[in-house]
Amino acid sequence: MARPVTLFTGQWADLTLEELAAKTSAWGFDGLELACWGDHFEVDKALEDDGYVQAKWDLLNKYGQKCFAISTHLVGQCICDPIDERHKSILPPRLWGDGDPEGVRQRCAEEMKDTARAARKFGVDVVNGFTGSSVWGMLYFFPPTGQADIDKGYEDFANRWSPILEVFKQEGVKFGLEVHPTEIAYDIVTARRTLDAIDNHPNFGFNFDPSHFIHQFIDPVFFIDEFPDRIFHVHVKDSRVQLNGRNSILSSHLDFGDPRRGWDFVSPGRGDVSWDQIIRALNRIGYQGPLSIEWEDSGMDRDWGAPEALEMIRSQDFTPSTVAFDAAFASDE
Amino acid sequence: MARPVTLFTGQWADLTLEELAAKTSAWGFDGLELACWGDHFEVDKALEDDGYVQAKWDLLNKYGQKCFAISTHLVGQCICDPIDERHKSILPPRLWGDGDPEGVRQRCAEEMKDTARAARKFGVDVVNGFTGSSVWGMLYFFPPTGQADIDKGYEDFANRWSPILEVFKQEGVKFGLEVHPTEIAYDIVTARRTLDAIDNHPNFGFNFDPSHFIHQFIDPVFFIDEFPDRIFHVHVKDSRVQLNGRNSILSSHLDFGDPRRGWDFVSPGRGDVSWDQIIRALNRIGYQGPLSIEWEDSGMDRDWGAPEALEMIRSQDFTPSTVAFDAAFASDE
Amino acid sequence: MARPVTLFTGQWADLTLEELAAKTSAWGFDGLELACWGDHFEVDKALEDDGYVQAKWDLLNKYGQKCFAISTHLVGQCICDPIDERHKSILPPRLWGDGDPEGVRQRCAEEMKDTARAARKFGVDVVNGFTGSSVWGMLYFFPPTGQADIDKGYEDFANRWSPILEVFKQEGVKFGLEVHPTEIAYDIVTARRTLDAIDNHPNFGFNFDPSHFIHQFIDPVFFIDEFPDRIFHVHVKDSRVQLNGRNSILSSHLDFGDPRRGWDFVSPGRGDVSWDQIIRALNRIGYQGPLSIEWEDSGMDRDWGAPEALEMIRSQDFTPSTVAFDAAFASDE
Amino acid sequence: MARPVTLFTGQWADLTLEELAAKTSAWGFDGLELACWGDHFEVDKALEDDGYVQAKWDLLNKYGQKCFAISTHLVGQCICDPIDERHKSILPPRLWGDGDPEGVRQRCAEEMKDTARAARKFGVDVVNGFTGSSVWGMLYFFPPTGQADIDKGYEDFANRWSPILEVFKQEGVKFGLEVHPTEIAYDIVTARRTLDAIDNHPNFGFNFDPSHFIHQFIDPVFFIDEFPDRIFHVHVKDSRVQLNGRNSILSSHLDFGDPRRGWDFVSPGRGDVSWDQIIRALNRIGYQGPLSIEWEDSGMDRDWGAPEALEMIRSQDFTPSTVAFDAAFASDE
């Protein structure tokens, strides 16, 4: 039983959902993971307008596309971040308001609660997203940063997210943090610290995305084996380290696609992620959810790349063994 | 002619200068690079009190120690940084004042000008230090960060430092930025962008410290060859990458010395820096200044490590060749 | 002319031969390498019952499957091994008898002679299998083990197998030892020592299986080039080294499929074997026999894996060159 | 828009052009890159006989094959080389004449001018080829070789090729040197030195072939980025380094195909060239020309290999991105 393969719509927000669903249907995708920005999935409308949700399903059904999760990276980012001008461009006016940092953070926290409610109404069990972090900027310890400074960041996260997660619990929805630099958890150690901060809240887990581990030189398989019961969703995204003694792994404040960067995102299957190993690990922990392609590659046309990625992951998503080999050696008389 | 080897006093600020000079003299160092914090070198006293400078020299001479440079990382850091509580702990009250960010930045900028004046009065030609950066925290582009956002950081740097560098020029003193994450320049690409931002101001260059390149996977030799006329001073400091598939190169907000970090500083000679290659590159560009050991290793006693490092770099600082080998093959009849 | 691709039936003994032949026929295999356990090929019945052999061929022909070799790993293992309880489970009662070690060894030696006779009657020229070893357990020399101790193991092998090989010679059948830890030969050095022990008996050679060399860090190509005239049969099986500093290459007495092992078998094409290099080497020595997939991967469904492996090896089994390239450069006027 | 894929005919000179065109047409190639030896493209006949060129096109059109470049490696090699007996076998009698070295070189230089004229007449804009070199044999500096000795080689090249390149300029044809050991340029440094020697003549550039960089351990992508406006044509050819501590990278004067060589050519896709990286680099510089497979693999049948290589390069030649990803994150309200 192969897992369903969906496409995350975040990088296709310039297309209408119908245009996109027509494409993915033709390419053979099983469904879509809807981004809560642009008009692919609008939390406020879903809650206000009883017909909104049905209309979405009608459209998806028209193209034979399923949906298992919605994603809200942009709003999530603004819940714990120190807010600056860049955040204005990723929020709708109703959330940005006057831009006062604390006000922005609180409005986004409320929006996140509503997102859980909208997911329930829409009928999906998983919301993926970011959390932001008040201590990310303290990476590379100068001025000297003590563990007390870092601890404050995790307390801030717990304070802001615990009430949100209670709503998720009430609604029976899980939040999957996409572990990622700039977030409260960006590797194995900080993911553990994050879970500790919220006493392993049962509705908080991870949207596993191996592409964010590659440039940190973390083997993504370790993450799966470390948190087997917290893998709520999986992104199929790839990245590639391209160091040559001049490129920095920190990438020099250069845009994606610039060959002087030390690493970059590439179409799934063309990077350093070992998909065979990841499928085995997912088989091991019994993950049965979708494999959702998040397609991003600054050097390739996306209409070339998305079907290529689909074919790649389908050929990798093999069925686990159900036969014990040694049994076959036993004499049966 | 071997280069003089000095010890940077920053990590020894808990000792009086005399205690430290007695140690380094006994170990066989040629001199000290004085940190402008603690009481090793106090800019304000040097400018106010005509006897201060002489007293310092008397003390140094008593122990046969030379001085080629002073260093002011802490004040420099506060010139471009977004200021938060952590900066309070690295500044004296007279510079912190009420802690208003812009006020702190401007007081530190003035202090930096004074540092150039104090260096001149003290009789050294180089001031090493940090610059801070308003855009460092925008590492790892989320929220989405355009090149226009980054450009603003370099303009801010140019606006704040150009007047400072003019004072350096008047005083005939050079500023050597220690290229380092958290600073305006942290690799080859950003060092070039920094020089561009200030139109290659002649008094701005680098305190070359290879330990900050190792964990970025940059070959430090490339840096020397890229900026041959801007290597104003050299730190002998080492670091080691210790990745095992679980450790992140970003080091998980863990303290130095924690084995779960992806990299760490180690006593010079025990890390990944290839000192032989660096000496050859310094020979190539004709660098004649001191080799200043910045000793930092959370797993080793510093009184064990500093003399070990001295012996290591002395054995590496060989004399370049003056004979063309092929010449010896020529028959001389 | 591509080589025929067969499937070794040993890991499919839970299926009847007909069920299996139906599968392999549908997948496009050329044939089967029959295991002499379960009911795929029964040596005693083949010799006793004149209709047995014909019935097997009828069944194979019904599905268009060829057969080039039969394999008898289990019986072979018991010829030289110190016998313990584990051997009971791999032998039929008629060979185990009362389990007295020497009796078991002698009954298995006679069965091996019969296997040669049955192969001749069945019309195949190659019997693959194991030999066992009385000295394998002396790996890692403690208690101290002298070469005299090891020599005894090779003498024991020669004494037990020389009469067997004479029967192979009479029948015109070749025995292909699958070089493998636990056998008298498990690498290049011990394969040479084995051949020396039996004076290079012409009917003794190897069933080349690269998967057993990978975790020993031997390049399988060296084996082919070392014994070009002794490659009697080829197994297409793959394995992967998965070391991370915690896993031992000795694999800690853990079952296959446990991710804490230092190596494991994987579906052919997904491991560390370089099939392109192996095909080139087989072309070089003129091997024309079958490529027999021995499929074993504890993390993948075998019905997914076997056809995948078939497609992989077919795409690799290219035709060698018959044109001298430089010739094309010569002007022909 | 995928680039056209052609086959270089040099290694197929034993076939008539029609035989070859029938094959490449059936395999799905877009066209051929004609070698100027054998009878695939004869410069003298093209200039003498007005019907010759038309007949070639008729034949190509019959099989739906295009042509974008012709290649003249053999004649080019003889322009700067010290001439010995080996050159006789690669030239037609009319160019070899009495074999006097300087006479051979001058006749080949004239032939090269004619090749530009014939290309123009035939209607293609690029001639690929070699240049030879009077200093190649001075590789590995013994007897001691000064830079003055090397400089003479580049002067000799400039003297012989400048008049030739003027003819190319008049005809509006570009010459693409296949950078290659034995030629005046064989790596990045010598390619730069070559361009300097002829003052960056606008009609001189490169037929980029990554297979010649692999065994020099040069990343071919650096070459493209170093000379973005000089990539006139691209060869798809692959090679593989096969060092094991005994094999020399210099390959011991052994023929291609001997496994004791330290490197060898292999069918494109089976070697060490990273085609994905090369396509990205070609996209970056805007190269729009053909990808011409030069197929050479001493261990594989060419009729197996050429279609395999075609499929490989087609699957790699993806379209670059035209969407800015960050744009998709922007809220549109």
Next chain:
Amino acid sequence: MARPVTLFTGQWADLTLEELAAKTSAWGFDGLELACWGDHFEVDKALEDDGYVQAKWDLLNKYGQKCFAISTHLVGQCICDPIDERHKSILPPRLWGDGDPEGVRQRCAEEMKDTARAARKFGVDVVNGFTGSSVWGMLYFFPPTGQADIDKGYEDFANRWSPILEVFKQEGVKFGLEVHPTEIAYDIVTARRTLDAIDNHPNFGFNFDPSHFIHQFIDPVFFIDEFPDRIFHVHVKDSRVQLNGRNSILSSHLDFGDPRRGWDFVSPGRGDVSWDQIIRALNRIGYQGPLSIEWEDSGMDRDWGAPEALEMIRSQDFTPSTVAFDAAFASDE
């Protein structure tokens, strides 16, 4: 405070203890780790003869040599092993007796209890040694070996050693197993399984010897960090992997010193052990015991090698840091 460095006398049993003590004293060792074979330390005499122990101390004191541990690898090996002829050569006649396997095992178990008593009487707190294993020979699972088979080996170990460890407990002596292939524990996983089998008996731990991990590709540092409170003693021994594609990591039943082996022991400092990392790990866990050189290198004279190893480990055994570096940055005004 550097740790004392001792020499393990096992490989010097051909010398009298006095000859050896004279050597080690002259070389500058701090003491000896006495082997319980030959006449260096005789358990039976120590218990029988009240003057024996004092005479040993007089001799050691005469040469200024300390003693922190005794070692009994040979007797320990015979407690769990299947006994064969090789064991006869490593036991005195009084323990071998008639050679009946179970009798040998039980006599050796009693001797081990006496060794604890002798250690107490002699005044040392640690006995190092081996345990043997009834399941080691089942490495490489053929015939198929289930976890039930393996479990039996650990039960056998627990049954035989639990009474022994109770005697150790009564005597206040610790047993340090040298984790090693052929023993019940040979890597991290099996060391854990061993501790589990005896319910983490407080008197059972490890004589950490990194040389036995290197050829298993285990990072010895992981072992220290995994069992921080069970490192009872440390051996300084080194080994080197020497794979070239022909050598097997299993070493082909070849003697130490044969260059065709895949790995070999070498003089400490010349192998693949990273001593710097090990000293840091020992500092981290607070190990204060001796560093005991077990010198073995088939290619070097031991009188050359032992002092070399002493110098090496002394230069590596640095003092850990006691200063928090960031503290030095804090302004103290």
Next chain:
Amino acid sequence: MARPVTLFTGQWADLTLEELAAKTSAWGFDGLELACWGDHFEVDKALEDDGYVQAKWDLLNKYGQKCFAISTHLVGQCICDPIDERHKSILPPRLWGDGDPEGVRQRCAEEMKDTARAARKFGVDVVNGFTGSSVWGMLYFFPPTGQADIDKGYEDFANRWSPILEVFKQEGVKFGLEVHPTEIAYDIVTARRTLDAIDNHPNFGFNFDPSHFIHQFIDPVFFIDEFPDRIFHVHVKDSRVQLNGRNSILSSHLDFGDPRRGWDFVSPGRGDVSWDQIIRALNRIGYQGPLSIEWEDSGMDRDWGAPEALEMIRSQDFTPSTVAFDAAFASDE
């Protein structure tokens, strides 16, 4: 018994022998390997003037310097090479004469015979040197070069050197070819081919110099093990590969010391040669001759480097083991 360490005088020909002997004596060398160019050892004078040889020994004895070999690379090079202007600069006028290539080659062949005679008269048993090669320039097969072309080069070598080697045989002197690119043998394969060409003449062997194998990626230890009875002399010289994706291993016709080269010579101990492995191999074959430092490093002062190299090789030249370790385990009762 440590081997004597000498310094090869070839790179010090600008000093008089007395100046050099005074240096090497002070540094602690055991002796000198005299170059037959400049005035260190003049073959013609040695044969003509009976006092010449005695005067050399008097001078060497005055400084306590021994001599085991003389070297004649320059004359040797001219015996098989195609002669061009570069050879003029390495020969004295009496050998260059009118520069006619064949005349030069024959005069040098006669000089080589005289060198054997002079070595005998001087009392040394080994002459080291080069041979030249008529086929070296045919490296990288273009124009296409058949094995017949290469064979001619080995025949030419055999024809020219067989008479020379007969003189060596008469004089009881051995010739040690320094295997090196530009010579008839430059790796393992060509060294074998060279020996075959002269029917393994007993007076022809090798001056083993590992530095010439490093950039060919050959493990020098393989060479020693391949030709155990042909290692007549050993050079201690080192080199380093410095590839970064831009540097070619062919080194771009750049001078030694240019950092853009792909490899370079460095002071022994600072390169990629594993001296420990080489000493073990020399111990294995029983080589008892000198270790002669050929010091060449374009980036280091030779007066710094030569003593450093001496200390390095002395610390590596350990004595092999004479004790069988297992013996020590045997119980002696």
